[in-house]
Amino acid sequence: MGKSLKIGTRGSKLALWQANWVKSEIEKKDPSILVELEIIKTKGDKILDVPLAKVGGKGLFVKEIEEALLSGKIDLAVHSMKDMPAEIPGGLCIGAVPERENPRDVLISYKGEPLSSFSRGARIGTSSLRRSAQLLYARPEIEIVPLRGNLDTRLRKLETENMDGIILAAAGVKRLNLENRITEYLDMDIMLPAVGQGALCIETRAGDRFTASLISLLEDADSRTVVMGERAFxxxxxxxxxxxxxxxxxxxxxxxxxxxxxxxxxxxxxxxxxxxxxxxxxxxxxxxxxxxxxxxxxxxxxxxxxxxx
CATH class of the missing domain: 3.30.160.40 (Porphobilinogen deaminase, C-terminal domain)
Structure with missing residues (x-):
């Protein structure tokens, strides 16, 4: 009987896409391995009515998954790198950093208008302090509207909550095959991305050679170099x-x-x-x-x- 592996992941569509991609890559390398997903709800998933900046604490989207990894309930975890706190718990490590997807932010506007066409008082949805601060620096006359929830929820709120546009990470939009919704990729001069945005983090237990060998093919050296530099900053x-x-x-x-x-x-x-x-x-x-x-x-x-x- 072949060995089995459990991947810990959040339950959003995007998180499941990411975990399933890792699953399929491992199965390609060794078809005898049974790979299963274990969906784990994190604190960040449970608190949806408060901006992340006010929730406080570190690792809002990873802590419970890391606990499952440390306890042996799962064998590896797939995270969005931008969710990873500075400190990796003792006994765990960043096992692989796959090739990074486009790290930029995108605007999805209600009427298909670019940011330059937005008039005074235009309402743009985001709960990211990074995004709102840069938007207000570039366009101080616009209004920022708090926007939480997974990607589907945010796209729905664009239609239902009287917003002119929302800002999302290009990577998530592309991974869910929603590129046709993108109005424009925001220029880096206007919107510098979050640290690690577009990259995945495959987290494993330190010293787990079997899992390390399976995910080694997913490692992209340049992506790790870049991500570790951004994280150090x-x-x-x-x-x-x-x-x-x-x-x-x-x-x-x-x-x-x-x-x-x-x-x-x-x-x-x-x-x-x-x-x-x-x-x-x-x-x-x-x-x-x-x-x-x-x-x-x-x-x-x-x-x-x-x-x-």
């Missing part, structure tokens, strides 16, 4: 759902470039810097970029945000 700034921090890294010709920013909630102040260097130093570059932002006043901005939430 965010970790130095003590980032999370509660603060408007954004970063985008890229690898080209063995060089790593990173752009990062910190903004205040009202979008009145935004500090943005870029840095590059050798790809093997991506985490050092992330930390150095964070230090530069801190010298320019990022700590004051972040402290003000934390005082409010």
């Amino acid at each position: 965010s970790n130095r700034l003590e980032g999370g759902c509660q603060v408007p921090i954004a970063a985008y890294g890229a690898v080209k010709d063995h060089s790593f470039s990173l752009c990062g920013l910190v903004a205040d909630i009202e979008g009145k102040e935004l500090i943005r810097e870029s840095l590059d260097g050798p790809e093997e130093s991506s985490e050092d570059i992330g930390i150095e970029l964070a230090e530069r932002l801190l010298l320019k006043g990022a700590k004051r901005i972040l402290d003000n945000v934390k005082d409010r939430y």
Whole structure:
């Protein structure tokens, strides 16, 4: 009888797509393995009427899944990398980072209009402080409308709650074959993505060689380099759902470039810097970029945000 593996995942359509993709890749590598999904409800899934910044705590979408992994109830977990807190619990590790999907944010507008066409008072839905701060910096005359829920729910609310547009991650929209709904991909000059956006995190128990060998084929070296650099930047700034921090890294010709920013909630102040260097130093570059932002006043901005939430 073949060995079986249990993948822990959240129950949203997008989370299930991600977990099923990992499942099919493992089965391709070794068809004798029985791979099952275990759906686990997280704190972030249960609290839907409060903005994430006000829920507080770290790992809102991963903690319960990590507990199941530590207890042996599941063998690996599939997360969206942007949900991963800075600290990985002892005994667990990021086992693989597959090739990253498009990391940008997209606008889906009710009438198919681009952001540049929105008039004063236009209502745009998002519960992300990162997105709302950058939107208000670019277009201070628009109104931000709180928007929680999975991707389907948010698309439905665009139709039912008198919004002119909503901002979503391109990766999720593409993975659910909803690209035809995208009005425009937002330019990085206007909307820098969340740390790790578009990337998956396959989390395993440290020392589990069998599972590690199965998921090794899913590892994409450049995606890991980029994600770890972005995470180092965010970790130095003590980032999370509660603060408007954004970063985008890229690898080209063995060089790593990173752009990062910190903004205040009202979008009145935004500090943005870029840095590059050798790809093997991506985490050092992330930390150095964070230090530069801190010298320019990022700590004051972040402290003000934390005082409010």
